[in-house]
Amino acid sequence: xxxxxxxxxxxxxxxxxxxxxxxxxxxxxxxxxxxxxxxxxxxxxxxxxxxxxxxxxxxxxxxxxxxxxxxxxxxxxxxxxxxxxxxxxxxxxxxxxxxxxxxxxxxxxxxxxxxxxxxxxxxxxxxxxxxxxxxxxxxxxxxxxxxxxxxxxxxxxxxxxxxxxxxxxxxxxxxxxxxxxxxxxxxxxxxxxxxxxxxxxxxxxxxxxxxxxxxxxxxxxxxxxxxxxxxxxxxxxxxxxxxxxxxxxxxxxxxxxxxxxxxxxxxxxxxxxxxxxxxxxxxxxxxxxxxxxxxxxxxxxxxxxxxxxxxxxxxxxxxxxxxxxxxxxxxxxxxxxxxxxxxxxxxxxxxxxxxxxxxxxxxxxxxxxxxxxxxxxxxxxxxxxxxxxxxxxxxxxxxxxxxxxxxxxxxxxxxxxxxxxxxxxxxxxxxxxxxxxxxxxxxxxxxxxxxxxxxxxxxxxxxxxxxxxxxxxxxxxxxxx
Amino acid sequence: xxxxxxxxxxxxxxxxxxxxxxxxxxxxxxxxxxxxxxxxxxxxxxxxxxxxxxxxxxxxxxxxxxxxxxxxxxxxxxxxxxxxxxxxxxxxxxxxxxxxxxxxxxxxxxxxxxxxxxxxxxxxxxxxxxxxxxxxxxxxxxxxxxxxxxxxxxxxxxxxxxxxxxxxxxxxxxxxxxxxxxxxxxxxxxxxxxxxxxxxxxxxxxxxxxxxxxxxxxxxxxxxxxxxxxxxxxxxxxxxxxxxxxxxxxxxxxxxxxxxxxxxxxxxxxxxxxxxxxxxxxxxxxxxxxxxxxxxxxxxxxxxxxxxxxxxxxxxxxxxxxxxxxxxxxxxxxxxxxxxxxxxxxxxxxxxxxxxxxxxxxxxxxxxxxxxxxxxxxxxxxxxxxxxxxxxxxxxxxxxxxxxxxxxxxxxxxxxxxxxxxxxxxxxxxxxxxxxxxxxxxxxxxxxxxxxxxxxxxxxxx
Numbered sequence: 001x002x003x004x005x006x007x008x009x010x011x012x013x014x015x016x017x018x019x020x021x022x023x024x025x026x027x028x029x030x031x032x033x034x035x036x037x038x039x040x041x042x043x044x045x046x047x048x049x050x051x052x053x054x055x056x057x058x059x060x061x062x063x064x065x066x067x068x069x070x071x072x073x074x075x076x077x078x079x080x081x082x083x084x085x086x087x088x089x090x091x092x093x094x095x096x097x098x099x100x101x102x103x104x105x106x107x108x109x110x111x112x113x114x115x116x117x118x119x120x121x122x123x124x125x126x127x128x129x130x131x132x133x134x135x136x137x138x139x140x141x142x143x144x145x146x147x148x149x150x151x152x153x154x155x156x157x158x159x160x161x162x163x164x165x166x167x168x169x170x171x172x173x174x175x176x177x178x179x180x181x182x183x184x185x186x187x188x189x190x191x192x193x194x195x196x197x198x199x200x201x202x203x204x205x206x207x208x209x210x211x212x213x214x215x216x217x218x219x220x221x222x223x224x225x226x227x228x229x230x231x232x233x234x235x236x237x238x239x240x241x242x243x244x245x246x247x248x249x250x251x252x253x254x255x256x257x258x259x260x261x262x263x264x265x266x267x268x269x270x271x272x273x274x275x276x277x278x279x280x281x282x283x284x285x286x287x288x289x290x291x292x293x294x295x296x297x298x299x300x301x302x303x304x305x306x307x308x309x310x311x312x313x314x315x316x317x318x319x320x321x322x323x324x325x326x327x328x329x330x331x332x333x334x335x336x337x338x339x340x341x342x343x344x345x346x347x348x349x350x351x352x353x354x355x356x357x358x359x360x361x362x363x364x365x366x367x368x369x370x371x372x373x374x375x376x377x378x379x380x381x382x383x384x385x386x387x388x389x390x391x392x393x394x395x396x397x398x399x400x401x402x403x404x405x406x407x408x409x410x411x412x413x414x415x416x417x418x419x420x421x422x423x424x425x426x427x428x429x430x431x432x433x434x435x436x437x438x439x440x441x442x443x444x445x446x447x448x449x450x451x452x453x454x455x456x457x458x459x460x461x462x463x464x465x466x467x468x469x470x471x472x473x474x475x476x477x478x479x480x481x
Numbered sequence: 482x483x484x485x486x487x488x489x490x491x492x493x494x495x496x497x498x499x500x501x502x503x504x505x506x507x508x509x510x511x512x513x514x515x516x517x518x519x520x521x522x523x524x525x526x527x528x529x530x531x532x533x534x535x536x537x538x539x540x541x542x543x544x545x546x547x548x549x550x551x552x553x554x555x556x557x558x559x560x561x562x563x564x565x566x567x568x569x570x571x572x573x574x575x576x577x578x579x580x581x582x583x584x585x586x587x588x589x590x591x592x593x594x595x596x597x598x599x600x601x602x603x604x605x606x607x608x609x610x611x612x613x614x615x616x617x618x619x620x621x622x623x624x625x626x627x628x629x630x631x632x633x634x635x636x637x638x639x640x641x642x643x644x645x646x647x648x649x650x651x652x653x654x655x656x657x658x659x660x661x662x663x664x665x666x667x668x669x670x671x672x673x674x675x676x677x678x679x680x681x682x683x684x685x686x687x688x689x690x691x692x693x694x695x696x697x698x699x700x701x702x703x704x705x706x707x708x709x710x711x712x713x714x715x716x717x718x719x720x721x722x723x724x725x726x727x728x729x730x731x732x733x734x735x736x737x738x739x740x741x742x743x744x745x746x747x748x749x750x751x752x753x754x755x756x757x758x759x760x761x762x763x764x765x766x767x768x769x770x771x772x773x774x775x776x777x778x779x780x781x782x783x784x785x786x787x788x789x790x791x792x793x794x795x796x797x798x799x800x801x802x803x804x805x806x807x808x809x810x811x812x813x814x815x816x817x818x819x820x821x822x823x824x825x826x827x828x829x830x831x832x833x834x835x836x837x838x839x840x841x842x843x844x845x846x847x848x849x850x851x852x853x854x855x856x857x858x859x860x861x862x863x864x865x866x867x868x869x870x871x872x873x874x875x876x877x878x879x880x881x882x883x884x885x886x887x888x889x890x891x892x893x894x895x896x897x898x899x900x901x902x903x904x905x906x907x908x909x910x911x912x913x914x915x916x917x918x919x920x921x922x923x924x925x926x927x928x929x930x931x932x933x934x935x936x937x938x939x940x941x942x943x
Contacts, residue, residue: 035511048810067509075508076493080486153516195515237512325486341486349508356494361503371527378519386518387879476921 022072029068034060036384079277080325080341082305107188110148110157112171113369114362119157121145126159128171141176142167146188151197154374156213158199160190166199168213168376177376178213189229193255195238197379202229208243212379219381222258224251233272233280240298242280244269250282252298261299264291273327275320275343279304281327283315288329290340307338323348323355401469407447414443525879528872529888531855538818538854540837543581543847546571550841552596553828556620558603560833565841566594572608574620577832577839577849587618596660598669605681607669609657615671617681659699665707668724672697676712678724688724701742703766705749711766713739717939719754721766732942733769735762741785745809747792753809755783755797758937761807769941771934776807778814780901785828789835789852796838796852798826801898804840806852818850819895 038057044050108121112128117136119128126145128137145159156177157169164187166180182201189202198210198219206225209218225245233242240261244250250269252262267289269282280291280301292304307329309315314332321328321337324344328337348354354361378386417439421427470478496503511517548569556562561578570590573583592611599606599620606618657673668687671677674696677686695715703709708724717738720729737757745751751773753763761776761783781801788795794815798804804826805814824843831838831852838850851858857865879885894902920928 032511033509070507070509076506077487077489081483082485083483085482153520197516236515238515323487339486341484344487345508345510345513346487347508348506349510349513350505352508352513354506355489356491358503372520372523374516374519374523378516378522383516384518386522387882476925 026065026068026072029071030064033064033067039389075347077346079346080344082341107146108148110150112150112157113152113155114366116362119148119150121148121159137174139169141179142169146186147190149190149192149199151192151199151379152194152369153372154197154376154379155370156376158190158192160187160201162186166201166211170376172370172373180211180213180216182209182211182218184209189232191232191234193234193238193241194236195234196381196383197374198381200232200234200241202232202243204228206245208232208241210381213376214379220258222253224253225249230268230270231272231282233274235274235278235298236276237278240274240278242272242274244272244282252280252301254298261297262301264301270315271317273318273320275327275340276322276345277343279320279340279343281318281320281340283318283329286311286313286315286331288315288318288327288338290327290343292342305340309336320344323353403447407444410443410446411440414439521875522879522882522885524872525875525885526888528876529880529885531872532876533855533888533891535857536854538816538851539820540849540851541581542822543575543577543583543849544845545573545575545583546845546847548593549825549827549843549845550847551593551827553830553839553841553847554597554599554606555830555833556599556603557601557833563830563832563839563847564597564599564606565828565847566590566597566608567845568593570594570610570612572597572606572618575847577837581849585621589616590614592656595656595658596671598660598662600662600667600669600681601664607660607662609660609671609673611656613656615657615660615679658696661700661702661710663702663707664704670700670702670710672700672712676700676722690722690728692718692720692729698738699741701744701752703744703749703752704746705744709766711742711744711752713742713754718942719764729943731766731769733764734939734942736937736939740783743786743788743795745788745792745795746790753786753788753795755786756937757782759783759799759801760937761786761795761797762937763809769938771932771938773934774810774812775933775937776812776814777933778805778807778817779803780898780905784826787829787831789831790833791835794831794852796829796831798829798840798842800825801901802826802842802895803898804829804838804850806838816854817892817894819898820848821895822846823848 038060039053041050041053041057044053104123106120106122109118111118116131117128118131119126119139121144124144126139126142126148127135128139129135142159143161143163143165145161148157148159150157150171155170155172157171159167159169160182161167164182164185166178166182168177168179169175170177184201184203184205184207187201187203191200192198193200193210198212200208200210202208202224206223206227206229208220208222208224208229210220211218224243225247227246229243229245231244235241239255241253241255242250243253246268248266248268250264250267250272251260252264253259254261267282267284267287269284271283273281275281278293278298280293282289282291286309288307288309289303290305290307291301294300294302309329309331312333315329316332317330319328319330320326320340320343322344323346325339325341326337327340327343328335350357354365357365415436417436419432419435494504494506514520546565546567548567548571550565550567552566554564556564561576562584563575563577564572565575566572570588570592572587572590572594574585574587576582576584587606587608590608590610590612591614594608594610596609597606604620606620607615608618609615657671659672660669662669667681668678669681671679676690676692676697678688680687692714693716695718697712697714700710700712703711709721709730710724711719711721713719715738717735719733719735719739719742721731722728723730735756739754739756741755743753743755745753750766751763752766753761753776755761759777759779759781761779762772763774763776765773776797779797779799779801781799783797783799786795786797788809793809794806795809796804796806802824803817803819804823805818806816807814818838818840822844823840823846826840826842828841829838836852836856836858838852839847840850841847857869861869876885876889880889916928916930920930
């Protein structure tokens with residue numbers, strides 16, 4: 001993309017107020033494209049590297065500005081909305097206002113990387129079928145599967161079976177990458193976090209555990225609800241997770257701090273789903289409620305729209321359609337879809353997902369996806385860590401000075417303890433002083449490093465931190481790094 | 482209330498006829514692209530591996546000389562031709578593009594030819610040799626049917642300084658070691674026991690510089706300033722002369738002698754000197770107390786050096802049978818070329834379109850190499866070009882990570898060079914450790930570590 005060199009002098013002129021407004025808006029959009037803070041170049045000593053990185057950072061800034069401008073001016077479609085006037089509430093608006101086969105039990109279905117293949121978890125085993133229904137593979141290793149999910153970037157088919165085993169299989173060459181015994185029993189609540197590829201399971205004890213294929217122990221275990229977890233859903237930006245429990249609460253969690261952000265009372269949501277724009281759909285009984293976020297960060301979910309079906313229909317699963325303002329509802333009598341304005345992303349990127357793609361484009365895209373297939377080791381809680389600098393460890397260990405200070409404080413605390421005055425002749429002064437000495441010794445014992453170093457003083461390497469404490473004549477022997 | 486939902490009409494998003502291009506839409510929102518860094522890393526890894534797969538730098542060898550090749554010259558006006566001269570007096574013009582054969586020969590020298598250069602308009606070839614002759618030849622104009630020139634032709638000496646031939650033997654009572662032509666103008670310089678400046682039409686040197694007892698080994702005119710030239714002499718000096726003045730403008734004394742000098746065509750005040758101790762030193766012509774950069778990678782003496790026309794890289798040929806390509810401001814080579822059949826490399830040239838490197842060596846062959854080993858030659862479609870650029874950029878972004886660094890840095894070295902490098906590394910480590918200890922045990926300030934940029938320079942004169 002050609003980025004014309006901006007004349008920096010223009011930016012310093014005083015702009016008319018509406019242009020200033022546009023500037024502020026553009027800056028807010030720019031933040032999204034900058035993908036986090038810039039690198040800290042002050043601590044670099046290598047001048048060549050510093051100038052190279054500084055010029056690269058400038059280039060990132062320019063490209064973020066250009067992308068923000070494109071988003072503002074050049075994108076072809078705009079999002080849907082539902083605006084009310086006066087005292088109207090959005091949830092009162094009904095759908096009428098807006099417009100007008102295998103004979104076995106199949107527990108779950110999942111599409112693979114495109115719509116040509118799908119996997120079905122049937123009664124005994126799971127099978128992979130082509131689009132027209134021909135059976136391609138029978139996946140016997142997994143046993144009776146309760147849920148199936150596909151990790152798109154890694155080409156992994158993840159499944160949880162009735163015994164509580166988690167299986168990951170690479171569908172490009174059929175290898176079973178991992179089979180993990182979760183140890184928490186049978187569950188059929190499984191979701192994939194699209195931001196980092198981590199699989200979350202909701203258990204009957206109220207815990208949500210997160211797994212990656214390369215480790216046998218879960219990454220995270222969160223106690224979310226007092227009772228069993230009924231449904232889990234992830235926001236597409238990866239920071240928010242919604243869980244619902246049988247005690248009729250829906251909780252919204254922030255995944256960066258693993259803290260609860262919001263609780264919504266009143267109904268037991270059997271199924272949850274987030275849309276591309278952050279709307280949360282919850283289905284209970286024959287009633288579907290869509291919640292919208294009034295605040296940007298995720299704490300302000302409130303009723304946006306609702307839809308109730310005919311009394312006999314039990315809602316099993318809700319799912320938002322990507323790039324459209326449509327919510328699909330799977331219920332006991334079949335499938336229906338409702339319109340939810342403002343839920344889908346209006347502008348698609350042809351290289352990511354093209355609803356209008358031809359078969360030639362689909363075939364090429366498949367090849368490119370395979371070339372970019374990620375190995376299972378890249379699944380981690382924070383995917384932006386790849387390529388980042390390892391934080392320097394030196395600051396973590398407390399310096400010798402700090403340890404000494406802490407030691408002083410502990411000794412002072414031990415000395416100032418009020419000794420209980422004993423009666424009946426047991427209050428001898430010698431015994432009291434002995435007891436006090438014991439307390440001080442115990443306080444000193446909790447700092448074993450210093451103790452040891454006093455003994456083996458000569459052999460100790462004199463660290464950089466200790467250089468400041470050395471007498472001047474010994475400073476030249478401080479170890480340089 | 483106002484309601485709007487997303488509605489897309491099919492004709493906006495699909496093409497009308499099958500001859501049209503498919504429509505492409507962009508949305509750069511990062512939330513649509515999960516795990517983009519991991520995908521980029523994967524692409525960088527694939528790009529690094531593909532680069533290694535396609536790395537075939539050797540294009541061909543040109544056989545014909547009967548003795549080791551001593552010098553080469555580029556014709557500034559004709560991209561496909563290169564002149565080479567050997568130790569038995571044989572001068573040839575090669576066509577390196579299509580046929581890799583000799584186009585014509587210039588016989589006449591009786592001994593080894595030591596220097597070759599071409600005038601800027603491409604018409605006159607100047608050669609000098611151990612038989613104390615300096616000869617001027619007229620270069621045949623390339624005809625339109627170049628590809629038909631497959632047979633060897635020998636041309637007569639058209640413009641040898643007739644009548645003065647014998648006289649030259651007398652005047653040049655020394656062998657000349659090098660010759661170079663001015664970039665704009667009619668003057669050329671020969672280096673021998675003294676430095677002489679000649680004009681095409683005169684039989685006596687226009688100007689002479691004598692510089693002590695040692696002979697001048699190499700000479701090079703500055704591409705930016707037509708009157709400035711740099712020379713190196715056998716007593717370890719590098720001198721910069723202005724031909725309008727009567728003595729050297731600047732002189733640098735180093736510890737070992739410099740075999741060859743090349744000026745940076747894009748930054749004409751900087752030059753790089755190929756030294757006998759295996760390093761190349763880049764100097765700023767105006768400030769000579771310390772080198773701008775020391776390029777260390779050769780194991781044995783560096784015999785010749787030439788800059789790329791972009792000014793960003795230079796190629797060196799060394800006595801240790803390898804050809805290396807260095808970045809102009811980096812201390813280590815980015816590429817090494819070697820073959821079992823290539824013996825001591827005496828001269829190298831970077832082609833004028835910055836795509837090829839030509840090396841002439843002791844085994845009588847000229848070898849043609851690609852400057853970028855995995856480059857695709859020929860006409861490249863714009864889509865291919867974009868993909869190459871993307872691969873290059875994404876590989877550079879992650880080239881510090883261990884897996885990718887290992888692939889990008891990996892080169893096979895011939896065993897003698899590998900062993901010599903390991904030995905020199907061990908020696909340098911030991912020396913550095915000892916120096917550190919000596920410094921730690923002396924009073925602060927008495928032991929001064931010399932930086933590499935000044936270490937090999939003894940002093941600057943004038």
